Amino acid sequence: xxxxxxxxxxxxxxxxxxxxxxxxxxxxxxxxxxxxxxxxxxxxxxxxxxxxxxxxxxxxxxxxxxxxxxxxxxxxxxxxxxxxxxxxxxxxxxxxxxxxxxxxxxxxxxxxxxxxxxxxxxxxxxxxxxxxxxxxxxxxxxxxxx
Numbered sequence: 001x002x003x004x005x006x007x008x009x010x011x012x013x014x015x016x017x018x019x020x021x022x023x024x025x026x027x028x029x030x031x032x033x034x035x036x037x038x039x040x041x042x043x044x045x046x047x048x049x050x051x052x053x054x055x056x057x058x059x060x061x062x063x064x065x066x067x068x069x070x071x072x073x074x075x076x077x078x079x080x081x082x083x084x085x086x087x088x089x090x091x092x093x094x095x096x097x098x099x100x101x102x103x104x105x106x107x108x109x110x111x112x113x114x115x116x117x118x119x120x121x122x123x124x125x126x127x128x129x130x131x132x133x134x135x136x137x138x139x140x141x142x143x144x145x146x
Contacts, residue, residue, distance in 0.1 A: 024128060031124050035117055044070070045084055048077075049114045052090065052104050060103045062095075089113065 036046035051069040055061040061069075067077045081104055084090040089110035095101040106114060 060105045
C-alpha cells in the first residue's frame with residue numbers, strides 16, 4: 001500500500017498564519033462571550049439559540065443535532081435546553097414524525113434576544129473583515145498542500 005506524501009515542513013510564515021488565525025478567532029470568541037453575558041446569557045445559551053435558528057431548512061433542531069453543533073454530549077445539551085427553557089428562551093415540542101425525538105424551538109423572547117446578539121456578531125465580523133479573512137486560511141491550506 002503506497003504511503004501518503006509527507007507534508008511540506010512548516011515555515012515561519014505558517015506559524016505566523018496559525019498564530020494570527022488563533023488570535024483573531026480568540027478575539028472574536030471573547031467578543032461573543034462578552035456580548036452574550038451583556039444580555040444575561042451564558043455563551044453556551046447564545047450558541048444553542050444560534051444553532052436552533054441556524055438549522056438548515058427549518059427553524060428548530062433536535063437535541064442530537066444541537067449536541068453535534070455544540071460539540072458536546074447529549075445529556076449536556078438536555079441540561080442546557082432545560083436552562084434555556086427555564087429562562088423563557090426555547091420551547092420543547094415532541095416531534096410529530098418521531099415521538100422519540102424532541103424538537104427545540106425558539107420562543108418569542110429567544111427570537112428577540114438572538115436577533116440582537118446575532119446583529120452584534122455580524123457587525124463584529126464585518127469590522128474584522130480586513131484582519132480575519134478566510135483567504136488567509138485558504139492560503140495557509142494551499143501552501144500546506146503543495
